[in-house]
Amino acid sequence: MWVKEEASSSSELVFDFYNRFKDQLTLTADAARDLYAGIVGDTGRFMYAATSAHTHSVVAGLMETGFDMVAVNQTLDEIPESVAHLSSYVYDNLQIKANGAAHIVLSKEALDSLI
Numbered sequence: 001m002w003v004k005e006e007a008s009s010s011s012e013l014v015f016d017f018y019n020r021f022k023d024q025l026t027l028t029a030d031a032a033r034d035l036y037a038g039i040v041g042d043t044g045r046f047m048y049a050a051t052s053a054h055t056h057s058v059v060a061g062l063m064e065t066g067f068d069m070v071a072v073n074q075t076l077d078e079i080p081e082s083v084a085h086l087s088s089y090v091y092d093n094l095q096i097k098a099n100g101a102a103h104i105v106l107s108k109e110a111l112d113s114l115i
Contacts, residue, residue: 011038033067
């Protein structure tokens, strides 16, 4: 078990492990791309408090492998049409109570028509 509470993500820990043993391990551009995507997702695009200077150092190390960071970010920004329709339905039908609690009833028929 390896716990590092201040780490931004498990991807950061994997890179730290690689960095510690880089004379014995190989970090491919594909692996770096996937670790980068994990960090981007787990840090909410670097907006969460666990994002640190070390996190950015890790990203810099990952970028040295030459993967296409722009392509990763563009892919993460894409929303499939079915998800866009579902999101629209949720926003249109969301019921918000005075206390801030929200709910939606999503019937199987509605779901089937959206996906």
